[in-house]
Amino acid sequence: MIDFEPKYITFDCYGTLTNFQMGETARQLYGDKLDAAKMAEFVEFFRGYRLDEVLGAWKPYRDVVVNSIRRTCERTGVPFDEATALKIYDAVPTWGPHADVPEGLARLASKYKLVILSNAADEQIDSNVAKLGAPFHKVYTAQQAQAYKPLRKAFEYMFDQLDCNPEDVLHVSSSFRYDLMTAYDMGIKHKAFVNRAHEPLTPYYQVNEVKSLPHLAEQLGL
Missing domain, CATH: 3.40.50.1000 (HAD superfamily/HAD-like)
Structure with missing residues (x-):
């Protein structure tokens, strides 16, 4: 008690x-570009970069998500497309x-x-x-x-x-x-x-x- x-x-x-379905949404958007092991790695990098992005001066949450995906794509060799990253941000209110x-x-x-x-x-x-x-x-x-x-x-x-x-x-x-x-x-x-x-x-x-x-x-x- x-x-x-x-x-x-x-x-x-x-x-x-x-x-909170950040990982699941990332899998839906990037799963056709990576095998299962690489996709799991992608989700983990995305999680870690989201935390890193919020530790400095405030920025719009849109930028937190987009920057985290951009850095994850750079780390994993996946082509970055801002419109795809914004689909994750737009999904949050749903x-x-x-x-x-x-x-x-x-x-x-x-x-x-x-x-x-x-x-x-x-x-x-x-x-x-x-x-x-x-x-x-x-x-x-x-x-x-x-x-x-x-x-x-x-x-x-x-x-x-x-x-x-x-x-x-x-x-x-x-x-x-x-x-x-x-x-x-x-x-x-x-x-x-x-x-x-x-x-x-x-x-x-x-x-x-x-x-x-x-x-x-x-x-x-x-």
């Missing part, structure tokens, strides 16, 4: 709530939630104020949030913060907007790299790791591991 009553439950969106999310969020929203802090563009996020099927108190984007997670500036923006402190929230994410490591460093004492199997559990960062959003609701006594 999570023995804590948060002022807000704050969420990562893409990957944690929304079924993605819906993981199957467990609507039920879990509905249970959590019955008691708590829910907040999203997402590495998203403003023009994308409303479509993804609408598909989650639950009310959110606030939705903040990297575009608004002018910084992407895992940079502290993104979290600091959220806390300033909410007028609260790190110890007031329960932060929920499926990613240590983007969220939970920074949350730990910032003094967010209450953290939940939703194990979506795309990153391993890392107990050092003092998280409550949950297998789904309904499981998180159970941990909070709902």
